[in-house]
Amino acid sequence: MAEQTPTPAPPEPVLHEDRLDYLPLAGSVSLARRRTARLVGExxxxxxAGDAALIxxxxxxxxxxxxxxxxRLIRVRITLTAGALRIEVTDPRGERLPEPRFAALSDQFGRGLLLVAALADRWGCEPRAVGKTVYAELTW
Known part of the structure; x- marks a missing residue:
């Protein structure tokens, strides 16, 4: 007798959602961080809010x-369900996939995805027709 694959649970309904496109400028990072913290609190x-803002x-x-x-714009999408907060950042470069790396103590960069992995319950990358979406989820 063949094994049956269990039917996946339907996705949880989205209670809150926010989407905003940002210019690819350094100032957009702080704007997105502050918006995330404010929305998660609201x-x-x-x-x-603090972990979500850092992610x-x-x-x-x-x-x-x-x-x-x-x-090309960078899109931030934040959704809240009954059991999770999901943060998605979509950019136009699908060929450049995220890879965590271990930075030397003297390196200025290279710890971001390690922080995301430490704070999030789950994170990953999804290809899109153009670009990619990198996401992180906080669950309870």
Whole structure:
């Protein structure tokens, strides 16, 4: 008798969602970070606001440094369900996938994805028709 694959659970309904496109400029990182912290607090999860803001900052910085193109926007999407907060950052460079690395003590950069991995319950990358989306999820 053949094994049956269990039917995956349907996705949880989205209670809150925010999407905003940013110019590929350094100042966009702090704008996205502050917006995330404010929204997460307004959505009733103030204890997650700091971690969510840091994750947004790191994903935005990576998109800016490694995934941006001069005339293409970077999108930040934040969703809240009954069990998770998901932060997504989409950039136009699908060929440049995120890779955590271990930075030397003297390195100025290279710790962002390690921070994301330490704070998030799950993170990853999804290809898009154009570009990619890097996401992180905080669950409870």
């Amino acid at each position: 959505w009733g999860r103030p204890a997650l 947004t900052s790191e994903l935005m910085t990576n998109a800016l440094l490694h995934g941006s193109l001069r005339d």
